[in-house]
């Protein structure tokens with residue numbers, strides 16, 4: 001450690017981004033908080049990323065009962081860093097609504113680790129799930145775009161912020177029930193005339209996967225541009 005960084009640590013000691021506790025080493029999040037996160041890191045279904053990959057296919061990939069024996073759907077591969085529970089929820093909500101944008105690099109690192117199969121399969125462009133511009137003006141940032149930007153720094157893959165836009169305001173998905181969630185988002189997204197996603201391997205980024213309706217609607221919209229493949233990567237996933 002250099003004298004300068006030791007001095008900075010004395011004045012501004014690194015703190016855990018979750019609980020605020022002072023840490024000896026700047027790792028973003030303390031050991032205690034990290035141990036409470038339920039990372040999705042074993043028996044992952046190679047295709048949809050849920051932790052029930054207990055069937056091995058001809059290529060040696062683990063698949064879940066829902067994906068085994070079926071043709072690939074809208075998405076090539078889907079991954080999430082951790083399970084969306086009461087503890088991990090706080091991290092996502094802080095980033096999304098409480099202006100804790102300094103969490104983005106830490107969360108993006110977790111997504112980078114979770115997305116190794118996706119990056120190994122190859123990605124040409126990262127596309128964040130967009131916000132309607134009125135929401136953007138109110139919130140001042142799009143949390144998915146922040147995560148996309150941090151992932152781009154880690155992977156050197158470019159981000160396209162203006163290929164996909166949200167063309168109408170929708171009710172928050174949490175206020176909708178099952179079928180209503182799909183109806184609420186129908187035709188809510190649009191490709192812009194400047195998009196160049198044709199033939200590209202697209203990685204779609206969002207914060208949380210609950211029922212998957214947002215990612216599915218974005219995926220269906222992106223598919224109109226005839227991309228080579230679409231993968232999805234989120235911080236958390238409701239299991």
Ligand SMILES: [Zn+2]
Nearest residue numbers: 016019030033
């Ligand atoms: Zn902590």
Ligand SMILES: [Zn+2]
Nearest residue numbers: 045048064067
């Ligand atoms: Zn699966």
